[in-house]
Amino acid sequence: MHSKISIIEDMLDEDQKTALQAYTLASSPLKSNLADTATTKPTHESALEDMPILEDGTCSHPYLIPNINKTSCILAQRIxxxxxxIMTGGFSAVKENYATAVGRLMSFGRYVFSIDEPVISDLFKSKKFRDAARDTCPADRQVLDPFQFNIIIQVPGQTVAQHIDGVYFEGADRFDVPQWLLAAMKFSGLWDDYFIPQVQVVAYFHTWTWSPDRGGEFAYWLPDGSPATLVQPLSGYGSTVDGSRVVHAANTYFPNRKPPAVDKSKDVELRYSDSTKTWTVYEDGTPTDFTYPTPELRQTLVFRARCFPSEAALENFKNRSNRIPLTSILSRLTYDLRSRGYTIPDSRLDLCILIMKVYIKYPYPSSLIPLNYCALQKLLLEKGWDLTPYFDIIGCGVDAQPSRISVIDFGGLFRSAFGNYMHTIIEGLSVFKAFKFEEFKEELKDSIGLAQKLKGVVVWGGVLIAGTTIKLLMFSGRVKRKKA
Structure with missing residues (x-):
């Protein structure tokens, strides 16, 4: 999972930035990133994990959203x-409630699988792109296939979480199966012989000058386990990388501002008003209170090309023959899970969650507590345990400011082990399992030992209980804060 990364200072000139600004205005309304299937219309929108939709058209499970026809609940394409x-708080280790985290992730944009737009066509033909692409693509795959560009808009308070881009295989891509499944296929290594490398450019066309309070830096992780490298989002600059092999993200844009309060089960979009020269977030056709002038938007252009060994290989790919059936993908992953000693769940939804848990490995935050314990509130509520007052006291309420536990780096081993402790607990809650010791033991057996796990749970629990006790005492007036 690695690729060379390059920074191009003058990727976009002033005329290109102006053209992209005009294109963005003309593209209004911009859909949220959860509406991805409306653009790609994959053969299989789900991996057959569909659950009944509620009477009000929403999905109660924290991982599910309505399908494109609003007839059932499925896993989001990039769940x-x-x-x-939501489990980790991102690489800044934010501790915040589920609803706030959802709004933070739902950026806006337009996804176009064509290069006919003049400004985009010119960029793909430019020497700057061609040179960077040949440097990024493997030496034996120098035939470029430009195929996509995206306009990505983040409003204050939003972020781009750690991810790899939509993966392409010979026989399977985002037009065939869910994108989370493609990510699992890539991480598993089982389809490496079919993998198609790609090059993407992430460039910025906003008009503002960057400052540290804005945040929004591009971040990427090398495979050696080192902390993230941050790249300032300077207007006109571009970063080239194979995003399907390198885990990357964006730091929160204006991290001290709240993201839009939106519902994952509703149609959310960003609309431009020519009369007020502002952008407003809409939810199911109704304007919200979240309105922004254009200079407050983080505006990003992403454009991509696939890397092929020959023109013949490119033509063979475009013929879209020999597709890999969804059932074959799931069967191969299930067989591999069994060979690793995992028990295969009866529920297809639980199987999908297990596939993600085992194969997809994004880095944990380098913080003292690398899990977002505030997310437990939503998962516990789904089990019928309303502990809202408790979570409000420890700073997890809807109106609370997100907290960032100090980013002290205790080393990769500690982060991985500690993260695994809490990840296991939250996973267990998220799939609605009962708290039986044998089931909990089954969840833990794939890690570094039951005794170590239980010890870690106790340590984390002690930290949380101690912190909560102090907050409760402060709340009741028994402990006074020390004045500066």
Missing amino acids: DIGKHY
Whole structure:
């Protein structure tokens, strides 16, 4: 999972940035990233994990959203991204409630699988792109196939969570099966012989000058386990990388501002008003209170090309023959899970969650507590345990400011082990399992030992209980804060 990364200072000139600004205005309304299937219309929108939709058209399960026809609830196309962010708080280790995390992730944009737009066509033909692409693509795959560009808009308070881009295989891509499943296929290594490398450019066309309070840096992780490398989102600059092999993200944009409060089960979009020269978030056709002038938007252009060994290989791919059936993909993963000693769940939804848990590995935050314990509130509520007052006291309420536990780096081993402790607990809750010791033991057996796990749970529990006790005492007036 690695690729060379390059920074191009003058990827976009002033005329290109102006053209992209005009294209963005003309593209209004911009859909949220959860509406991805409306653009790609895959053969299989789900991996057959469909659950009944509620009478009000929503989905109660934290991982599910309505399908394109609003007839059932399915896993979001990139639930692997959202699931990891909500559980960990992203690489900034934010501790915040589920609803706030969802709004933070639902950026806006337009996804276009064509290069006919003049400004985009010119960029793909430019020497700057061609040179960077040949440097990024493997030496034996120098035939480029430009195929996609995206306009990505983030409003203040939003982020791009850790992820790899939509993966392409010979026989399977986002037009065939869910994208979270493609990510699992890539991480598993079982289809490496069919993998198609790609090059993407992430470039910025906003008009503002970057400052540290804005945040929004591009971040990427090398495979050696080192902390993230941050790249400032300077207007006109571009980063080239194979995003399907390198885990990357964006730091929260204006991290001290709240993201839009939106519902994952509703149609959310960003609309431009020519009369007020502002952008407003809409939910099911109704305007919300979240309105922004254009200079407050983080505006990103992403454009991609696939890397092929020959023109013949490119033509063979475009013929879209010999597709890999969804059932074959799931069968191969299930067989591999059994060979690793996992028990295969009866529920297809639980199987999908297990596939993501075992194969998809995004980095944990380098913080003292690398899990977002505030997300437990939503998962416990789904089990019928309303502990809202408790979570409000420890700073997890809807109106609470997100907290970022100090990013002290205790080393990869500690982060991995500690993260695994809490990841296991949250996973167990998220799939609605009873708290039986044998089931909990089954959840833990694939890690570094039951005794170590239980010890880690006790340590984390002690930290949380101690912190909560102090907050409760402060709340009751028994402990006074020390004045500066």
